[in-house]
Amino acid sequence: MEKRSRGFYVLAAFFGLFVLFLYGPILTIGILSFQGPQGGLTFPMNGVSTYWFRDLFQEQAVGDIWGAFRRSTMLGLMVMITTVVVSVMAGLAFRKRFAGSGVLFYAAITSLVIPSILISLGVGLIFNQLGLKIHWATSGFGAQLTWTLPFGLLIMFAVFNRFDKSYEEAARDQGATAWQTLRHVVLPIIAPSLIGVGLFGFTLSYDEFARTLLTSGSYNTLPLEIFGMTTNVTTPVIYALGTLTTAFSFAIIAAFLLGAWIMGKRRARLGSDAGKGL
Amino acid sequence: MRLTNRQVIGWLEAAPLTLVLLAFLIAPIVMIVIVSFWGATEFSIYPAFQLDNYEFLFSSPVTYKVFGATLKYAFITWALTLAIGFTVAYFMAFHVRSQTVQIALFLVCTIPFWTSNIIRMISWIPFLGRNGIANQTLISWGVIDQPLEWLLYSDFSVILAFVHLYTLFMVVPIFNTMMRIDKSLLEAARDNGASGLQTLLHVILPLTKPGIMIGTIFVVTLVMGDFITVRFMSGSQRANVGRLISNDIGLLQYPSAAATAVVLLCTVLIVIAILLRFVNIRKEL
Structure with a gap:
């Protein structure tokens, strides 16, 4: 191993400051939320x-935090499932270079x-x-999908750009139908990336503000509720x-x-059973 | 025959995405364009075909000022996020040697993206307020005698929040492109006597351009379309185009909001069209 240059330490310090910049504020309000x-x-x-945490669980003068939390979670799950399914289907479609794919992209x-x-x-x-x-x-569900689906699609592009087609060919050569190839070969291989798509789907929906505004x-999601609180709550409860x-x-x-x-x-x-005589 | 089958399956697979985008992207844009020609009374809107909204928009000096401010925010944020994002990505891609550490650091940079923007904005308040941490620290160090007033509710706090929220949109694509640079190119540069800086400027930077472009598209469009960061971080004392639109919406002046939205959309699309000339997004993923 070659010795670390001075540049490394300068950059490492810069990186450390960047992380502090990213997380410092949220840590601060984490501490301040324990105010007396x-x-x-x-x-x-x-x-x-x-x-202030106990205060949150009591009857609020303004708004309905827990209702908003339930709605946001529900909506997040709906958006997550839809995003995964629709992105995978669209990702598969784009591999086929169908007419109109450019426009859709x-x-x-x-x-x-x-x-x-x-x-x-x-x-x-x-x-x-x-x-x-x-x-x-x-309307809120549909509006949020316009934000989560493109991310899902981009992830699927990244996944399929790295996908080794020879697995599919092998399945086909052994007589698997198109559906069997998809179900037993393609989907299991891309499954971990689908977790990523799901993560984007849920979190982007759960935190979305502008598209839900x-x-x-008449029923607020959590980010809307929190934003509403910023204008009329002046205690650490926020x-x-x-x-x-x-x-x-x-x-x-x-x-x-x-x-x-x-x-x-x-x-x-468990991945490979090559050479095990199976 | 086989080929047409493939086409049909392709269409079927693309159908859900197409339907969602038609209903919630294309139709809303069309609707906004239509409504931008409508008229409005104090409490309702009515169908019409009049250019009043655009006439008013283009004849008002406020419009130009606000579009100017929007572009200013976009440009300053772009420059800062690029400088920070490039440095951070460069460190992770070329100075961190273990892949596990690389992944861990990358996650550290991306996790805030999956948390709430509103809360990340709120969390600046104890820092920047009149009696906030920044002022308290500076006073205790004797740097200043009186609290700085421009820390919160100013251009400074707006841009700070933008940089805080959006730098990772630069880090991720730039890091992604850097990771795909063939390391032997760097060795070749060094073997030929290039200094570290020369390698950076003449090898890494040109090869990272696609990532920079993708990050640029994200940051510029997010900042140009924003209305909530400017409203919150400036305490409603600064304006950008998004706020112009949301103010009109608040006053139920939908046609006028729609006209401003159309002009904003055109501006954003022109900027994107220019940027896309430099990069092929699908190839870069």
């Missing part, structure tokens, strides 16, 4: 307590780069003019909520990553 009952929105700490890119407020406004207007009821599970109707939902996000991310890791391990252990 008399504590304010900034340091110094006025005692240490779980007062550019539509997906447009979906990614279009300012979110346009989706919010447009979907809201359509539902209004058609006399449909604006609801998080219909005008499309969620930090307690921020800390809790960030902890929830971290737990979800950890679960997904753990899932992908376990899958990888299992595959390494």
Whole structure:
């Protein structure tokens, strides 16, 4: 091994500062959410307590945090499942270079780069003019898909660009039908990446603000509820909520990553039966 | 015959994505374009074909000021996220030797992306406020006597939040491209006597361009389309195009909001079209 250059230490320090910049603020509100009952929105700490967390679980003067949390989780799951299924299907389609694939691809890119407020406004207007009821599970659901699906599709492109076609050919040579090849060869191979697509689907939906703003109707999702609180709540209770939902996000991310890791391990252990006379 | 079968299956597989995009992307855009020609009273909108909304938009000096501010935010954020993102990606790709550490550091950089933007914005308040950590620290060090007023609710805090939220959109594509650079090219450069800086400028930088372009597209479009960061971090004291639109929506002036949205969309698409000339996205994934 060659010796580390001075450049390495400079860059490592820069990287450390960047990580501090990324996580410092959220750690700060994590600490501040344990303010004593008399504590304010900034340091110094006025005692240490779980007062503001308990406050969260009590009847709130404004809003409906737990209802919003339930709705956001539900919506996140709906978006996650839809994103995985639709992205995989579209990913398979794009391997076939069907007529119109170029247009569809550019539509997906447009979906990614279009300012979110346009989706919010447009979907809201359509539902209004058609006399449909604006609801998080219909208009909100669709609006969020325009944000999660392009990510799912891009991941599928990345996956299929690295996919070794000879596995499929081998299956076909041994007489597998197209469906059998898909079910028993392609899907198991790409399964770990699907966990990634699911992670994007759930978290992007759970945290989405702009696209849900005008499309969620009379019941708020959690980000909308939190944003509403910023204008009329001036106690650390908002930090307690921020800390809790960030902890929830971290737990979800950890679960997904753990899932992908376990899958990888299992595959390494059980993956190949070559030379075992099976 | 085989070929047509393949086509049909391809279409069937693409159908769900197509339907979602038709219903929730294309139709809303069409709707916004239509409504941008409609008229509005104080409490309702009515179908019409009039150019009043655009006339008003283009004749108002506010429009130009706000579009200018939007481009300014986009440009400054782009420059900062590129500088930071490139350095971070460069460190991870070329200075970290173990692949496990590389993956771990990469995850550290991407995890905030899966958490809430709103909360990440709120979390700056104890830092930047009048009695926040930054002011307290600077006063205790004797750097300043009085709290700095421009830390929160200013252009500074808006751009800080943008950089905080969006740098990882630069890090990820740049890192991805860097990881695919053949390491033997770097050795060749060194064997031929290139200094570290020369290798960086003449080998790594050109090869990283596609990643930079993808990151640029993300950052520029996210900043140009934003309305909530500017509203929150400036305490409603600064404006960008997104806020212009959301203010009109708040006043139920949908046709005028739609007209502004159409102009914003055109601006964003022109910027993207220019950037896409430099990169083939599908090849880079």
